[in-house]
Amino acid sequence: MAPGRAQGPPPLDELGELGFDVDEVARASVRSQTVTEIDAFAARPATSRTSPQLIVTTRPNASGLPEPFTELFDVLALVKPSPELRAAYLRKWADDRSIHGAERRALQRTFDHRSAEPHIAQLAENPMHLTIPLYLMYKRGESVPSRRTDLYRSYMETFLDRETEKSPMVRTHRGDLEQESTPRPTRPSNADWSPRCWTACAQNDRRST
DSSP, rough: OOTTOOOOOOOGGSEEEEEGOOOHHHHHHHHHHHHHHHHHHHHHHHTTTOOOEEEEEEESSSOOOOOOOHSEEEEEOOOOOOOHHHHHHHHHHHTTTTTTHHHHHHHHHHHHHHTSSHHHHHHHTTTTTTHHHHHHHHHHHHGGGGGGHHHHHHHHHHHHHHHHHHHHHHHOOOOHHHHOOOOOOOOOTTSOOOOEEEEEEHHHHTTOO
């Protein structure tokens, strides 16, 4: 590259994967345009042998918000993890944090005992939320709150305590962060709020496999 010239982003077809979280688009009109562009990109003819794979994530919505065209994608849905899968997740979570011996056994006992409680069980059934009770149980043991709102509040307090020690910016704006993270009213427990993921390659690639 010549001196003084900025290097632009690589062509899209040179990327292995492209990820989009359409729930991050707050305005319905902008989300509609975003989904239209995603569908157009997924449907375009392949221009190379290694067209990028699209990975689009969203939560099911009851408001009729636009979602990708399912004919262009393979749709995956997160399901409730089995007890065996939750146990495997706990082991990997503990390994990642070098939690061994008596500490791990105590964590496992606390998790087995407290996960029978309704609100903790509801969190433990969601793969995206399982970290919350695990982190609190490791830090606080049996003193983990049983109400869902208190669980989220305790998790955010503990998280911000840790981040405040590392970041002057978090210390400065902690009040704002705590206000933004105040738990909202919970959704009905009988609704299916499992996140979904769309994955797709260009149509030409899919036909050739």
